[in-house]
Structures are given as structure tokens and as C-alpha cells.
Amino acid sequence: MSKVLIQFAHPTHSKSNVQKTLEKYARTVKGVTFNDLYEHYPDLFIDVKREQQLLEKHDIIIFQHPFYWYSSPPILKQWQDLVLEYNWAYGPKGHALKGKKIFNALSCGGGRDAYTPSGYNRFSVGQYLLPFNQTAYLCRMDYLPPFVVHETYTIEDYVLKACGEQYAELLDALVNDRIDPAELAGLEYLNELFPH
Amino acid sequence: MIYLAAAVVMVPIAKRLGLGSVLGYLVAGVVIGPAGLKFIGMEGQDIMHFAEFGVVMMLFVIGLELEPSRLWRMRKSIAGLGGLQVGVTTVLVAGIAMLFGLNWKEALALGMIIAMSSTAIVMQTLNEKGWLKTIAGQSSFAVLLFQDLAIIPMLALFPLLADHSGVTEGHSGGGSLVSALPAWQQTIVVLLSVSAIVLTGKYLLRPVFRMMARTALREMFTATALLLVVGIAVLMTSVGLSPALGAFVAGVVLANSEYRHELESSIDPFKGLLLGLFFISVGSSIDFSLVTSKPLLIIGLVGGLMLLKMVILFVLGKIFEVRNAQNFIFSIGLSQIGEFAFVLLSFSVQQGVLGKEVSDTMTAVVAISMAMTPLAMMVNEKFILTRFCLVSAGLQTAQRPSDVEEQDNPVIIAGYGHFGNIVGRFLRANGVEATVLDNDSDNVDFLRRMGLKVYYGDATRYELLDIAGAGRAQMIIIAISDEEKRLELIETVKKHFPNLHMLVRSTNRNDAYDLMNAGMMHIYRETFDTSLRLGVDALKLLGHRAHEATRMAKTFFVHDERTLKHLSSIRNDDEYIHAAREHMEELEMIMQADREAVHLNALAGWDRKAEAEAV
Numbered sequence: 001m002s003k004v005l006i007q008f009a010h011p012t013h014s015k016s017n018v019q020k021t022l023e024k025y026a027r028t029v030k031g032v033t034f035n036d037l038y039e040h041y042p043d044l045f046i047d048v049k050r051e052q053q054l055l056e057k058h059d060i061i062i063f064q065h066p067f068y069w070y071s072s073p074p075i076l077k078q079w080q081d082l083v084l085e086y087n088w089a090y091g092p093k094g095h096a097l098k099g100k101k102i103f104n105a106l107s108c109g110g111g112r113d114a115y116t117p118s119g120y121n122r123f124s125v126g127q128y129l130l131p132f133n134q135t136a137y138l139c140r141m142d143y144l145p146p147f148v149v150h151e152t153y154t155i156e157d158y159v160l161k162a163c164g165e166q167y168a169e170l171l172d173a174l175v176n177d178r179i180d181p182a183e184l185a186g187l188e189y190l191n192e193l194f195p196h
Numbered sequence: 197m198i199y200l201a202a203a204v205v206m207v208p209i210a211k212r213l214g215l216g217s218v219l220g221y222l223v224a225g226v227v228i229g230p231a232g233l234k235f236i237g238m239e240g241q242d243i244m245h246f247a248e249f250g251v252v253m254m255l256f257v258i259g260l261e262l263e264p265s266r267l268w269r270m271r272k273s274i275a276g277l278g279g280l281q282v283g284v285t286t287v288l289v290a291g292i293a294m295l296f297g298l299n300w301k302e303a304l305a306l307g308m309i310i311a312m313s314s315t316a317i318v319m320q321t322l323n324e325k326g327w328l329k330t331i332a333g334q335s336s337f338a339v340l341l342f343q344d345l346a347i348i349p350m351l352a353l354f355p356l357l358a359d360h361s362g363v364t365e366g367h368s369g370g371g372s373l374v375s376a377l378p379a380w381q382q383t384i385v386v387l388l389s390v391s392a393i394v395l396t397g398k399y400l401l402r403p404v405f406r407m408m409a410r411t412a413l414r415e416m417f418t419a420t421a422l423l424l425v426v427g428i429a430v431l432m433t434s435v436g437l438s439p440a441l442g443a444f445v446a447g448v449v450l451a452n453s454e455y456r457h458e459l460e461s462s463i464d465p466f467k468g469l470l471l472g473l474f475f476i477s478v479g480s481s482i483d484f485s486l487v488t489s490k491p492l493l494i495i496g497l498v499g500g501l502m503l504l505k506m507v508i509l510f511v512l513g514k515i516f517e518v519r520n521a522q523n524f525i526f527s528i529g530l531s532q533i534g535e536f537a538f539v540l541l542s543f544s545v546q547q548g549v550l551g552k553e554v555s556d557t558m559t560a561v562v563a564i565s566m567a568m569t570p571l572a573m574m575v576n577e578k579f580i581l582t583r584f585c586l587v588s589a590g591l592q593t594a595q596r597p598s599d600v601e602e603q604d605n606p607v608i609i610a611g612y613g614h615f616g617n618i619v620g621r622f623l624r625a626n627g628v629e630a631t632v633l634d635n636d637s638d639n640v641d642f643l644r645r646m647g648l649k650v651y652y653g654d655a656t657r658y659e660l661l662d663i664a665g666a667g668r669a670q671m672i673i674i675a676i677s678d679e680e681k682r683l684e685l686i687e688t689v690k691k692h693f694p695n696l697h698m699l700v701r702s703t704n705r706n707d708a709y710d711l712m713n714a715g716m717m718h719i720y721r722e723t724f725d726t727s728l729r730l731g732v733d734a735l736k737l738l739g740h741r742a743h744e745a746t747r748m749a750k751t752f753f754v755h756d757e758r759t760l761k762h763l764s765s766i767r768n769d770d771e772y773i774h775a776a777r778e779h780m781e782e783l784e785m786i787m788q789a790d791r792e793a794v795h796l797n798a799l800a801g802w803d804r805k806a807e808a809e810a811v
Contacts, residue, residue: 045750 004032004174005058006105009065009073011038018107018152018160019066025164026064031175033058037075044078051083052096060101060174061141063132066152067108070121070128080135089139101174102136103144103190104129105167107152126188147190162196169194221472222567225479249429250470252443253463254316255344256425259447260460270338277335277516278342281530284508285311289501298554301357305549308350309541309558310501314534315340316471317569321529325577330636332525335518339509339530344444347536354540355382357549389435393428393442397449405459418462425463440536474535478563486560497561498568506531521637521652528576532569533562577653604665605631608696610655610685611676612639615701615722619673620648630673631664656684658692671697679707686714705760712764728753 010019065072087093114121136143149163173179290307327333408420428446429439487494509527544550607630609616620630633655634640640652653660699718702708711719728749735745
């Protein structure tokens with residue numbers, strides 16, 4: 001059994017569709033803590049102690065957020081700046097997060113082909129996520145491939161529903177340690193573990 | 197002792213029943229008087245002379261509060277509203293009295309007596325209800341003031357009205373040095389003594405007070421103030437004038453002096469106690485044998501006179517654009533005959549203007565009408581005002597069948613002053629309609645015209661909350677300014693609407709503690725956020741970075757709220773002080789730590805050299 005912490009960041013939650021659906025499915029999974037950052041810190045005044053305690057109590061951290069300008073909404077950056085303290089998360093004495101798993105669960109407007117060398121976004125989602133990847137590395141964490149929902153503006157209801165179920169399956173598998181690290185090698189998205 | 201005991205018993209009961217302290221005193225008087233338990237007999241009359249001193253002191257204090265400049269600002273309503281009220285009432289009552297066969301001199305004297313309203317009762321009641329600042333309160337004050345002023349010429353005029361055969365009626369007014377003089381000389385003496393007071397007050401008293409203040413003994417100041425008032429009273433009585441008048445003039449003369457507040461606070465307790473005594477003696481002096489022998493006459497007189505005064509006031513109120521609901525408060529409030537009537541009545545008997553029989557009957561009438569006032573005010577508040585506001589609410593719904601009016605609003609705002617109205621406006625800007633409760637009927641009128649759902653009245657009352665939909669709303673925002681009213685309202689909500697969320701305004705730390713003890717979860721100290729915003733700007737002007745200053749303020753905010761919660765649980769003296777000191781130290785540490793944390797984090801991601809230095 002692993003404890004999963006979802007760090008959720010969405011500044012205009014009431015207008016979202018995909019993220020709300022993902023949230024709905026995530027909240028059905030036992031063993032998952034859903035931490036709504038904008039709800040807790042509407043003015044970006046993050047309670048560092050609380051956040052560090054949450055991190056210490058969980059084994060798998062997920063940054064769930066819309067993919068804004070090839071990155072996260074600002075509160076997640078603020079969160080990293082404040083919470084990942086020197087000699088706590090990293091540095092010679094920083095071992096608090098050692099060995100924990102971490103990844104991003106994203107929704108993005110563009111299709112998957114846009115994130116290819118010939119597409120209009122030119123680079124892959126994984127490449128855009130390199131700062132998260134490296135942050136995790138510096139904090140001695142395992143960075144897993146992202147979970148991604150594409151084409152959020154045009155997504156059909158049944159596809160969205162399927163994505164939600166897929167997300168719930170993934171979370172459930174993570175909680176119950178059913179994912180073999182060997183399976184992850186060469187995987188671009190975590191979605192691929194649960195083909196529909 | 198009997199008096200005090202009676203007051204101690206009756207006043208809280210009257211307050212609990214929502215009748216106000218004045219009626220409590222009056223009832224206490226009736227109960228212990230000759231008509232009730234007979235604890236005191238007819239010596240009530242003597243006590244009354246003693247207690248009239250309360251009225252003297254009240255007038256002194258009223259005088260103190262009246263700077264000439266304020267008088268000048270209110271000149272239109274004082275002269276217009278007040279003048280017309282006194283004039284019209286006097287003329288009408290005199291006319292009616294003449295129809296009943298009194299001669300014109302008696303009739304005129306009666307008219308003037310009856311034109312008076314009770315400053316003591318009305319001001320006390322308005323103050324208790326928090327209505328002093330409303331239009332009704334201001335208008336009432338203007339009228340009362342004019343009446344107070346009108347006493348001066350009246351007292352001067354009465355000797356002229358005297359039937360000279362009456363002077364020798366062998367009355368107890370024998371202490372007066374001047375009663376032997378002819379009427380015109382008396383008038384001159386009156387004017388002279390008034391100017392003597394003005395001159396003394398202006399030139400002599402200030403140095404005296406300065407000297408007293410220099411002794412730095414509070415008791416000396418109190419003694420001087422008392423001596424002053426007593427001295428004036430004695431002087432005035434010895435020239436055959438009302439001591440109340442003298443005290444009032446002295447008060448006005450001293451209103452501009454720097455010792456005004458000091459004087460007021462030293463006289464105030466005496467004033468309150470003596471006034472209470474005065475009301476008690478009014479109650480005990482109601483001659484029930486007279487009432488029972490001529491019940492119809494007395495009741496008819498009370499009812500007729502009060503109605504007449506009320507109608508006159510209502511019409512005048514309309515002319516002077518006092519709006520309907522306020523006009524009810526104004527006209528009903530002033531409809532009684534005031535304590536000056538006693539003074540004027542006894543004076544007029546002394547002067548032989550009125551016969552003993554007329555004066556006795558009128559004394560009973562005046563006393564009863566005073567006793568009726570708090571009752572009339574209560575009836576007005578409970579029935580007329582609520583109906584009035586409900587009816588107009590009903591009319592509006594009929595005129596504009598909008599769905600907003602029909603459905604219940606999720607939010608109730610109690611108190612729509614400067615605090616409540618910002619909350620209300622903000623909610624409204626975001627499409628949340630609130631039902632408003634307010635006890636300023638002008639405000640209510642205005643908001644209603646703006647299309648808000650507003651109810652007039654005391655929000656602490658269950659009925660009003662019920663009408664406002666407290667049973668179906670999600671939350672009540674308690675934004676009234678009066679701390680005690682807020683606690684009362686909280687109790688009512690807890691008892692009858694336990695599911696309603698309460699968001700409560702608090703004045704300061706101490707008030708917040710009380711609210712916490714009352715079990716409140718959402719408490720908003722009204723100056724806290726603003727002070728911190730000012731603090732942030734101060735730091736910015738001193739060269740701090742805006743964002744850092746803002747974060748410091750937020751840190752302070754969070755910490756202070758937490759401290760507040762902690763301290764509220766251990767609120768007793770020594771422990772409290774100790775804990776407070778500890779918290780100051782903790783705060784210092786936290787703020788220091790925050791400054792370092794911000795500093796470090798601001799650099800951490802970019803500058804590995806700084807990071808290395810920090811280790």
C-alpha cells in the first residue's frame with residue numbers, strides 16, 4: 001500500500017471541464033489525498049509547514065494541473081519555491097523526499113501530434129516537463145512519465161469519461177503497488193498502461 | 197433605601213420586558229407609593245422636590261453638550277419645528293381650555309405647560325434604542341431643545357399672567373425674595389439673574405476650574421461641579437426662578453470650555469440617580485384617589501391631549517419632511533407632557549396663575565401621560581412600525597413581481613451601516629442577493645427604493661428574523677455596530693436557527709474574545725485588515741519591497757489570528773499577561789524566520805553561490 005497525494009492547481013476551477021472530471025474520479029479512489037492548492041491558498045500564501053507534513057506522510061506525489069504555457073499554473077511554482085526547502089528537500093541534509101515517486105497529471109488543449117518535431121509545439125510534453133523532472137531528481141525522487149489528457153477544448157463526453165476511468169485505474173494501481181517499475185521503461189505517458 | 201430597592205427591582209424587569217428604564221422607575225414609584233404598597237406616603241412630594249435636582253443636573257449636562265455652533269447649525273429645525281410645535285400646541289390647547297370655561301390667562305398658561313414634552317423620557321428612550329442619530333432623533337432633539345429654551349420666556353411671562361388675587365394664596369413659595377415685588381420688577385430680576393449666570397460662567401468659572409484641575413484630585417472636581425450646580429439652584433430659587441433654567445444656561449456657557457467632558461462625567465452619575473428618583477417620585481405622586489374620583493375626565497384629558505400633541509407633531513413632521521416611519525417615532529415619542537410641566541405647574545400655582553384644583557388634576561394627567569409614553573413607544577415599535585414596513589414591502593412585491601423578491605435570499609445581513617453595506621455591495625456585485633435588517637428606518641426606506649429586500653427593526657428579535665427568512669437562509673452576517681446587540685443576536689440565532697452560519701463583525705480583540713466564548717467560528721475584527729494594509733504601505737514608503745512587505749503582513753495576520761484563538765482560551769489576568777509576553781516573543785521569532793525564509797527562497801532557485809553561503 002502506498003499513500004498518494006494529489007497536489008491540484010487550477011485557478012479557474014469553476015470554468016474547467018476536464019480537470020473537474022479528473023478530480024471527480026480521483027476523489028473516488030481510496031488512499032488518495034486530494035490537496036486543492038488554490039482553495040487552501042487563494043492568495044498564494046502557502047503554509048509551508050502544512051505542505052511539508054503532507055509530503056512526509058505520502059509516498060507518491062502527483063501535480064495535477066492544466067498545462068498553461070507549457071508549464072503549470074503559478075501556484076505550483078510558488079509551492080516549489082517555498083516548500084522545497086534547502087536541506088529539507090535537497091542539499092547535503094535534504095532527504096525528506098528521498099525515494100518518493102512524483103509525476104504530472106495534465107490536461108492540454110493541443111493534440112498529441114502537436115507535441116512532435118513536426119507539430120506546432122515542436123517538442124514533446126516530456127521535454128516541456130524537464131524542470132519538474134530535474135527538480136524531482138535533485139530532491140532524490142523518482143520522476144515518472146506524465147498522465148495526459150489532450151484536446152481538452154474539443155473532447156467528446158465519452159472520451160472524457162474514459163479518461164476519468166483510466167485516471168482512477170491508474171491511481172488505484174498506484175495505491176495498491178500494482179505497477180512494476182520495469183513496465184515504465186520507455187513509456188511516454190502513464191495512460192499507456194491502461195489502454196482503452 | 198426603599199427608593200433604591202424599588203429601582204433595583206423594577207428597572208431590570210422593565211428592561212427585560214423591553215419597556216425601557218423610565219417606565220421601570222415610574223412603575224417602581226407607583227408600587228411603593230401611597231396607591232401601591234404604601235411604603236412611602238405623601239412625603240413623595242418632598243422627595244420630588246429633592247429629585248427635581250436630577251432634572252436640574254440633566255439640563256446642566258444638556259447645556260454642556262450644546263455648543264453655540266451646534267445650536268447655530270440646527271437653527272432651522274429648532275426654530276421652525278420646535279417653535280411651531282410650541283406655538284401651535286399652546287394656541288390650540290389654550291383655545292380648547294377656553295371652551296371649557298377657563299379665562300384666557302389660565303388657558304394660555306395651561307397651553308404653554310402642555311406644549312412641553314419630557315426631555316428626560318424622550319432622550320433616555322431614544323438613547324436606549326440607538327435612535328439619536330436618525331432623523332426622528334434629531335428632530336425630537338430640536339423640538340425638546342426649543343422647549344427647554346422656551347422655558348426662559350415662559351417663566352418670565354408667568355408672573356405677568358398672574359391674577360393678583362392669587363399671589364396671596366398662602367403657598368409655600370414664601371422662600372422667594374422677590375415674590376413681593378410687582379410683576380414687571382420680577383421680570384427684570386429674572387433677566388438680571390440670568391445674565392449674572394452667563395457672566396459668571398464666562399469669566400469667573402474657568403479660573404476656578406483650572407485651579408481645581410491643578411489639585412489633580414478627581415473628588416475636588418466633582419465637588420466643585422456639584423457646588424456649582426447646587427449654587428445656581430439656590431440662587432435661582434431665591435430669586436423665584438426655576439433652578440433648571442439656571443443650570444441650563446450655566447451649562448451652555450461652559451459648553452465651549454475645555455473642562456466640558458470632565459464636568460459632564462463628574463455630574464453624570466448624580467444626574468442618573470436623581471433622575472431615577474425623580475421618575476419614581478412622579479410615579480408615586482400620581483394621585484389615584486383623584487383618578488378614581490374623576491376617571492373619565494383624567495383619562496379623557498390624557499388621551500385627548502396626547503392625541504392632539506401627536507397630530508400636531510405628525511403634521512409638522514410631514515411639513516419638515518420627516519419620512520413616515522420616522523415621523524411615527526418622532527410624533528409618538530414627543531406626545532407626552534414633560535417634567536417641566538411639574539415645575540411650571542407649581543410655579544404657576546405660586547404665582548397664582550392657576551388654581552390648586554386645576555393644577556392637581558393636571559399633575560395627575562402629566563404623570564400618567566409620562567407613564568404612557570414608554571408604552572406608546574413600545575406599541576409603536578412592535579405594531580405600527582413593523583406593519584408599516586411590512587405593508588410597504590408587500591406593496592412593492594405586488595408592483596414588481598420579480599423572482600428575486602419571491603425566492604428567499606441565501607444571506608441575511610443584520611446591520612447595514614458602513615460595515616454591512618460594503619459586504620452587501622460586494623455580494624451584490626457578484627450576483628448574491630441579501631436580505632437586510634436595519635433599525636434606521638430612513639436607511640430602510642432608501643434601500644427599499646434601491647430594490648433591496650429590507651426589513652426594519654431590531655434584528656435580535658425572533659419574529660423579525662423569522663420574517664426575513666432566517667429559517668431558510670444559509671448564513672447571517674452580523675454587522676451591527678453595538679457589541680451587546682451582537683451577542684444578543686447570536687443567542688437568538690443559536691436558539692432558534694441553529695443551522696444558520698454566523699459571520700460576525702467584531703470591534704476589537706476583547707470583543708473578539710467574547711464572540712469566541714459565544715462559540716463563533718467566523719470573526720472579523722473591523723480594523724485589523726485595514727491597519728495591516730496601512731502597515732504594508734508604511735514599510736513600502738520606508739523602502740521595503742512591496743511583495744515582501746505584503747507577505748510580512750500576511751504572516752502577521754495568520755499569526756495574530758492564531759494567537760487570538762490561543763489567548764481566548766486562557767483569559768485570566770496573570771496567566772494572560774504572561775502568555776501575551778510569550779506570544780510577542782514568538783511573533784518576533786516568526787517574523788524574523790519569515791524574513792529569512794523569503795530571502796532564502798527568493799534566491800535559492802537561481803544562485804548556487806548564495807545557497808552555499810547560507811549553509
